[in-house]
Amino acid sequence: MSQTLSAVYKWLQTEQAHAVLRASAVVLIGLLLYLIVRHRLRRNKGAFAQSVILRKVVGFVILSVTCLWALRELGLKMEVLLGAAGILTVALGFASQTSASNVISGFFLMAERPFSVGDLIKIGETTGKVLSIDFLSVKLRTFDNRLVRIPNESMLKTEFSNLTKFPIRRVDLQIGVAYKENVGQVRRILYEVADGNPLCLDEPRPFFFYRGYGDSALQLTFGVWTTQENYFEVQTSLYIEIKKAFDRAGIEIPFPHLSLYTGSLTDPMPVRLVGNGDAAGATLLGQGARGAGSE
């Protein structure tokens, strides 16, 4: 027993033992620093999305420096290691251009912060809730419960909308009414419908816009403000309520009309009725479509 202790004591006097102890101290300090920084970043709830990437990067840097320092204390030549790392970096750089681009794009997204985890965003044809903002990609959960991964580089290059950035949104309803209708009455009914729906905001007031003359209908836009969480419910309920209100008031929502016109000199259009019995012969109806717009 005493021999073992004496051997350990002797070894502790050597330069090798000092190096191991120094390296262990470096590792301990590095780990401690890593834990403190991670804890601090986790507490930063306001910038949660930002801190996810930040935490990973800072952790990676602290642990790498700790490892290199500990290896140096153990006597490893850093010049050799750094030289090898340089060659490796060049090789990896060529091989991972896309990944590097995504990582750098991720940093730009992080700095710009156009959205956070939990926001609803629309990019191209995809609409979904942001699940995470990672090194290489942003992950979305769509309404039909699919996971969509969008590379950070694409996020940076493409136009996208953050649908939940602001607390309230406007629901724009596209409405068509027949040409014969009184637009003033239509407008009054639309405002009454919005006023009767408690989820429609009283202020800002709804917005009525006359878009113009369509092929078959007067084209109107009725914009109603609501909270972002009630957006889809308000859109659906308003379309239903407007239809009911129009039906009650006898206001027609026209479907596309098609007038057949065979020229100004055309005789009434012949129509042949074919039956099983004595109506098998040809019958001419004298009401051909003459002139456009006979809706």
Add this chain to the structure above:
Amino acid sequence: MAATVEWWGRRRVPVGSSGRWRIGPLTLWIQRLDGEWRVAYDRGDDPQDVSLQEEIPAEAGDLLLKDGVTRYVVAGKSEEVVLSAALADRPVVTSSEKPLSVPPGEQVSVYVSSPLWVRVETGKPAKPLCEVPAFRPSDTWFGPNTIDGELCYASRTFHRVQLDDVPVRPHRATTEVKIKNSARSMLSLERMQVPVMNLALYRASDGRLWTEDVVFERSDDNDFVALRLGGRGKPGAVGPGGAKLVAEPRVQASGNVVVRAFSSLFSR
């Protein structure tokens, strides 16, 4: 039932029977069955309705037989149900019928009417089952733009300068808002936000439901207004006999006097 009668309080609904309450536009059914309570409600279209009825036992309304009913499973055998009144859980925004301004140096009172919520609780101690607005006010946005602001309820009634213009209704409470304009510029009262969730509810001897008073004091032409809560309901504060406390504030304000941004309380 006159508007002065208290519709809130503890009632007994025996197992197998139902109770029906009509509080303004709201009709509320509560049914006690073995091991469960059932609650259903129907809100009429007329917010001005001042009906007040109570029927125990009552015929189970059609609503209790339909999908609109909510069931609450309970272990206890208590047959007691507690109805209580509460003010809105968000601020209420009112507007004036015609443009209304307070000149510099003037102090005025305006009266604001806001709807009540009916809270249903059972057992001893009372456990909450649900909360239903007697009349669901419309949501509204109060703020300088569509980005900054606060989600509120729209009162749908105008604030009045004369108390007589505010009718006594069983499902609405009245708030006296005292406005003191000590600034050198005119104070417009076109739209005003009243933080009713910070106010206690009282019943005066005449049957009117009152909230605590609110005092807005604008001392300078800067963008800040002092908001002071409290006043009514203190013994002797309302007529002979004072006022009786009906409900504590939903949210206790951080202090009696709060300094708020002008734009967060008034808008032109």
